[in-house]
Amino acid sequence: MPNYIGIDFGTTRSTVVTYEFTNDSRNIKKNGEPILSIASIDKTTGSCYYGVSAQDKIDEQYDYIPSLKDLLCREFSKQYGAFDVTRDSILKGFFKHLKGTLGNDDNFEIVMAIPNDFPMERRSLLRSVAKSAGFEIKFFINEPMAAFFANYSHLTGYDSAAILRNCENVAIFDWGGGTLDVTVMQCTNGMVRELAKNRMDCAGNAIDERVALSVHQWISEAKGKNKSFEDMSQFAQFLMKQYVEEAKIKLNDPKNAEQQDDISIPQYDDYGAVCQTITKEKFNESIEYIVDAAIDLLKKTIADSKLGISGIDKILLVGGSSKLHLLQEKMKAEFGDKLLVSSGDSDWGVAIGAALLSATPGEFIVNQDISLRLNDDSSYPLIKKGKWTSEYSKGKVFEFGKVDSSSNAVFVFSGSADIDESDQKYLIIEETQALFDERLRLTVFIDENMIVHVKGECVGWPDSTSEWKYANLSCRYQLPQG
Numbered sequence: 001m002p003n004y005i006g007i008d009f010g011t012t013r014s015t016v017v018t019y020e021f022t023n024d025s026r027n028i029k030k031n032g033e034p035i036l037s038i039a040s041i042d043k044t045t046g047s048c049y050y051g052v053s054a055q056d057k058i059d060e061q062y063d064y065i066p067s068l069k070d071l072l073c074r075e076f077s078k079q080y081g082a083f084d085v086t087r088d089s090i091l092k093g094f095f096k097h098l099k100g101t102l103g104n105d106d107n108f109e110i111v112m113a114i115p116n117d118f119p120m121e122r123r124s125l126l127r128s129v130a131k132s133a134g135f136e137i138k139f140f141i142n143e144p145m146a147a148f149f150a151n152y153s154h155l156t157g158y159d160s161a162a163i164l165r166n167c168e169n170v171a172i173f174d175w176g177g178g179t180l181d182v183t184v185m186q187c188t189n190g191m192v193r194e195l196a197k198n199r200m201d202c203a204g205n206a207i208d209e210r211v212a213l214s215v216h217q218w219i220s221e222a223k224g225k226n227k228s229f230e231d232m233s234q235f236a237q238f239l240m241k242q243y244v245e246e247a248k249i250k251l252n253d254p255k256n257a258e259q260q261d262d263i264s265i266p267q268y269d270d271y272g273a274v275c276q277t278i279t280k281e282k283f284n285e286s287i288e289y290i291v292d293a294a295i296d297l298l299k300k301t302i303a304d305s306k307l308g309i310s311g312i313d314k315i316l317l318v319g320g321s322s323k324l325h326l327l328q329e330k331m332k333a334e335f336g337d338k339l340l341v342s343s344g345d346s347d348w349g350v351a352i353g354a355a356l357l358s359a360t361p362g363e364f365i366v367n368q369d370i371s372l373r374l375n376d377d378s379s380y381p382l383i384k385k386g387k388w389t390s391e392y393s394k395g396k397v398f399e400f401g402k403v404d405s406s407s408n409a410v411f412v413f414s415g416s417a418d419i420d421e422s423d424q425k426y427l428i429i430e431e432t433q434a435l436f437d438e439r440l441r442l443t444v445f446i447d448e449n450m451i452v453h454v455k456g457e458c459v460g461w462p463d464s465t466s467e468w469k470y471a472n473l474s475c476r477y478q479l480p481q482g
Contacts, residue, residue: 005110006354007098007135008143009126010037011069011178012204013320015348016101019355028355031101034320034347037177039065039090046083048090050097058238066238067205068094069178072122088129095133107134111358113146113350116181116197120471123449138358140450144172144183145192145477146353147318151340152187152479164340167313169195169305173298174350175321177204182298184305184312193367193476196304200297204321207287208248211278212240214286215263219274227270236269244278251280252325284326291327295334309335317341318349364389367474370419370444370452373412375403382444383415383452389475395445399459402438409440411456411468418472427468429456446473 004019013034020027040054040062041047049057050068058064063078065071068091076087102108112126118140127137152164164170168188174181180200185192216229229237240263247261260279268274302312315338317331323346331339370383383392402409409429419425429440439459446452451471458464 003108004355004358005102005108006113006146006351006356006358007110008113008146008348008351008354009069010034010176011067012037013177013347014098015351016098017348017351017355018102019352019359021359028352030348035098035101037068037094039068039094041065041078041080041085041090043080046080046085048085048093050094055242059235064234064238065090067178072125073119088125088132091125091129092132095130095135099134105134107136109136109138109358111146111354111361112137112140113143113354114140115179116142116144116183116199117472120449120451120469123451123471127449137448139361139448141354141357142183143174143350144181144185144194144197146350146357147172147174147316148185148187148192148353149357149479150349150353151316164314164316169307169311169313171298171302171312171315173294173315173317173322174319175203175294175317175327176319177321179203180294180297180319180321182301184301184307187479190362190479191365191476192479194474195307196301198297198301198304200294202290202293203319204245207290207321207324208241208245210290211248211283211286212237212244214282215244215276215278216240219268219271219276222276223271223274225271232269236265239265239268247278248283248324251278251283252323280325287324288326291324291330294327295330309338312338314338314340318346320347322346363478364450365476365478366392367476368415370413370415370454370470370473373414379414381415382442382454383446383473389446389450389473392444392446395443398442398444400440400442402440409456409458411442411454413454413468413470416472416474419470424468427454427456427466429458429464429466450475 006017008015014037015034016031018029018031020029035051036055038054040049040057042062071087071091076090078085112130114123123140130137148164148170168186170185170187172183172185180203181197183197184195186195213229220226243263243265247263250256250258250261260277262275262277264275266273302309315335317340322341328341366383366385366387366389369381369385371379371381374380382398411427413419413425441457441459443455450473451469452473454468456466
């Protein structure tokens, strides 16, 4: 039985899903529980611990990394005794930890879900460290697209209703631990394209931080102390946020009728033993402004799509933070039966969609031109809207003649607002032969990470090579048929 694997590498939690099917059976398998995307490093031995094991090792003997996904965007290199620990070795260890949920040590092909506009450097690094751990990334898929497909597909028993199959315009509200990504998608005849998207860097972690500050203030008032939360030890801050997150889960569990929870910490820095009751009402008061900001972002994205609320068929809520009762209550009051809550699969929907797309991949189609701006202000397309991205996988070659005898040749790119507004829209070939009409060659290709490369050179002058890269290529996606 072939296995197809999808991974959602989250800011706070990661999930691994296996899709198994033959002609006779189809099965979605959630591998383990959502895994905390954290690490602790033993300062003496350099040993790295992940997930729950890392959570149990937050004290002065360990260095703590609160988000491995955030580690992708910064350098890390330290020596612990005789052992060197780097960003790449930490991430490789985490992917090996994820691989352990699959039950054997084989190498696997996977589809990896990433946020909208995930920077090119992080895609390349993610592919590299995943491969070193035994995962070959077949392709990346945007998280909103994966969430959409999980609720669109009729290929499995996971969603026999396939509730989005008859919807044309869908807003995906993906609120996880690190960011809120809102995307309005239009699906026509199995062709999906993004009409608008926005992001807010305020999600589950920020909610935990905000409630932790409130609880700390209540405790300080009760203790008659005035020490700020930021001045507490790292361990105390971590403990408070951990207990707050547990209270958040309990207070927002639909199976839990309790309206309050006790946060008890045996040793809270120099405050000693503390116990603070937090009610659901107080919890909601602490986070209401964040929830309102999230709903405002949804409204803005719908407005950006030019559809208006009346033009949206469904609003799909996914991600751990979408479980908040306050959010769901406000969304239901605002949007009524347009709202679709991803129920118990909030943490798993993205990985499920990635696994399904691994089994039955569709095709990416370019949804914008990548053009050169010529001297007469006209445009010359290098990559054309409506073409399959696979047409550019091996590269296309274009040749031009230089229009003056300067020593440098300057190309200016256009094709979208972010390119036009960027200071990085230029490709400069330096130290050409300074001849009029000398031949300039551009080689254009789209790599496995969906990054556009344009390599420029002066023909016959090998030292003149220069390169331009672009990671935000807009694409439509042709969903698998069947």
